[in-house]
Amino acid sequence: MKDKLMLMIPGPTPVPESALLAMARGPIEHRSKDFTAILEEVTDGLRWLHQTTSDVFVFSASGTGAMEAGILNTLSPGERVLVGVNGKFGERWAEMSEQFGLNCERIETPWGIPYPVEIFQEKLAADHEKTIKAVILTHSETSSGVANDVQAIAAAARAHGEALVIVDGVTSVGAMPVLMDEWGLDVVASGSQKGYMIPPGLGFVAVSERAMAASQRSTFPKYYWSFELAQKSLKQGTTPFTPAVNLFYALQMTLQMMRAEGLEAIYQRHAKLAQATRAGVKALGLKLLVEPESAASPAVTAVMAPEGINADMIRSVLKKQFDLATAAGQDHLKGKIFRIGHLGFISDRDVLMTMATLEAALHTVGYSEFTPGAGTRAAADVLAHS
Amino acid sequence: MKDKLMLMIPGPTPVPESALLAMARGPIEHRSKDFTAILEEVTDGLRWLHQTTSDVFVFSASGTGAMEAGILNTLSPGERVLVGVNGKFGERWAEMSEQFGLNCERIETPWGIPYPVEIFQEKLAADHEKTIKAVILTHSETSSGVANDVQAIAAAARAHGEALVIVDGVTSVGAMPVLMDEWGLDVVASGSQKGYMIPPGLGFVAVSERAMAASQRSTFPKYYWSFELAQKSLKQGTTPFTPAVNLFYALQMTLQMMRAEGLEAIYQRHAKLAQATRAGVKALGLKLLVEPESAASPAVTAVMAPEGINADMIRSVLKKQFDLATAAGQDHLKGKIFRIGHLGFISDRDVLMTMATLEAALHTVGYSEFTPGAGTRAAADVLAHS
DSSP: OOOOOOESSSOOOOOOHHHHHTTOOOOOOOSSSHHHHHHHHHHHHHHHHHHHHHHEEESSOOOOHHHHHHHHHOOOOOOOEEEEEHEEEEEEEHHHHTTTOOEEEEOOTTTSSSSHHHHHHHHHHHHHTEEEEEEEEEEEEETTTOOHHHHHHHHHHHHHOOOOEEEEEETTTTOOOHHHHHHTTTTTEETSSSTTHHHHOEEEEEOHHHHHHHHHHHSOOSSOOOOOHHHHHHHTOSSSOOOOOOHHHHHHHHHHHHHHHHHHHHHHHHHHHHHHHHHHHHHHHHOBOOOOOGGBOOSEEEEOOOOOHHHHHHHHHHEEEEEEEEEOGGGGTTTEEEEEOOOSSOOHHHHOOOOOOOOHHHHTOOOOOOOHHHHHHHHHHHHHOO | OOOEEEEOOSOOOOOHHHHHHHTTTTOOOOSSHHHHHHHHHHHHHHHHTTTSEEEEEEEEEEEEHHHHHHHHHHHHHOOOEEEEEHHHHHHHHHHHHHTTTTTTEEEETTTTTTHHHHHHHHHHOOTTOOOEEEEEESSEEETEEEEEHHHHHHHHHHHHOEEEEEEETTTTTTTTTOOOOTTTSEEEEEETTSTTTTTTTTTEEEOOOHHHHHHHHSSSSSSSTHHHHHHHHHHSSSSSSSOOOHHHHHHHHHEEEEEEEOHHHHHHHHHHHHHHHHHHHHHTTOOBOHHHGBBBSSSSEEEETTTOOOOHHHHHHHHHHHOEEEOOOOOOGGTTTEEEEESOOOHHHHHHHHHHHHHHHHTTTTOOOOOOTTHHHHHHHHHHOO
């Protein structure tokens, strides 16, 4: 049905009506006091969201652009970095690091298995010459639904003393705690179409004092991505290049919503939605890719298709009959898993709706090894008791 | 008056209601057939707009990002480039070229004076060793309102045989002829908040076959800006990284409007609006920065403030009393000129309104050396007879 599609995917996520309508205002001059006021309000909200006193720069870009900015500003060609790789996004940051000539050491685990924190710890502890210049981490690995222990690895990097902590927070910021200052993170990159509840097009980079100091030493040439230009402009209440004004309107709106809800409440809501989703899925006899659940991201749940059934058949019924979008498995997990996003502008109702439609879709594709209503009931129980 | 501001600036430009409302739809999955259909329609429209059979890539970025992509994909560090500099944007491309380690030779003229085409011609003709790898040109120099003769310089570059032609088309695409294939341009970069009639946030890069071939030899590392990744994805009906979906909705709408109007009609409208604006301004006794008018861009008119009056005082009255935004002079022209943008979603009515308010504002700041009504009458005469 036209315009009826509901996004239960890990981005783009649904956008509240108030934010959509905010975008339908004509753009204002970006070099004006009115825009400065928006930029300052938004920057203040972004600092709050990242729990940092440092700067958060907004680029007209996707989350990948934000990560590229993080790497190009704080490192130099040939420098040694440890990159955690346990999914498509970790792969991407390793590929990007190699593309830019970094000496990239991949710390790999299979998709669905969290980073081996102890290997990061050992490598950092053994690095007496301080050759490791950064650890590059994916906090919530969107391709598998794993949450990696960024906090513990950041602690090891702080003990090391030299290595910066560069974090892909694309599906973690706004969905789970990302305590920039308390954890000692140096770069946190994210994108607008996730926990921020607005459409894609803005990339965010929170940058610690250490990272800004590192940017003075970095020899990668840069212009569009320059932290130096971004910081200089931000101090004057502006941006170096024309900002995506209408996306700022939307962001202003959703940051106000987030502040009204409160950070703790946002984290609890996401944790509850994730728990309810997983309880529901398991009550339908399906397996989760990420076990134990403590290793899973509150943003997205990867579900294994039943034996002999292609996951994309389930997704197809969900989309065609029920106007419900879920995400496909990527690379070697294609057809084997489907992913349910439950981050951003998602409420209890959405999870029950997802369970109800999932039950029906499973039945349609020939899988019925569950008590009718078991998924919604199990999910509802979690929602009632948390 | 709240929400009343009318933008007569060279970007962001006013956005038609249909495009604003299109943006207020929830984002769809960017990896879906529905998005592929939008991307293909839009790409087809962009080819038409650039009069090219080559690819036009869309980045989530500003126009500066689009220029950066053009330079990083087609050149390599140390290569010799000629950069035309006669305004703020030419300065920016020279600065960017130097930042990326190119051997940058500035061909400068004062702001308001077009490029000295013969110097480009001579340098290209004398370069028997083919050391010039590109000419980097600003077609419509937004800071001064000059239109540079890109066509003639491109012809010289084609005769040279090696030098690529990299063009900032930010305020020319959609406002004046940019005949990519016929003129032999290799990279045309532009941004969405200008002739495209949508808000800022998309950067466009049209790329010739020659430029794609050059990208194979380029040694600049790149990832987000990679033409190779962009082309590979476009062939599959997608983008390498999450696109700014809602801006695509708006672009789909305005490209449909542009096709309905027709390219020739669009160019004629802009030429007429520019001519009427200039006739009106001159009838008020004010001088234009760019003379003769044949050297001026149809997108923007730079007006000299009357002797003894700060241009920003005039702008201030226009904005505060009449809710009309004009653009300030930049750098050494600050306070000396103001700029009237007349590109994109601008009609005859807007020009008369601008003249009417400008007359009143001039009177308010103490300049009355004109017959009341002279500006609107002169503008109206042009509009009636063209």
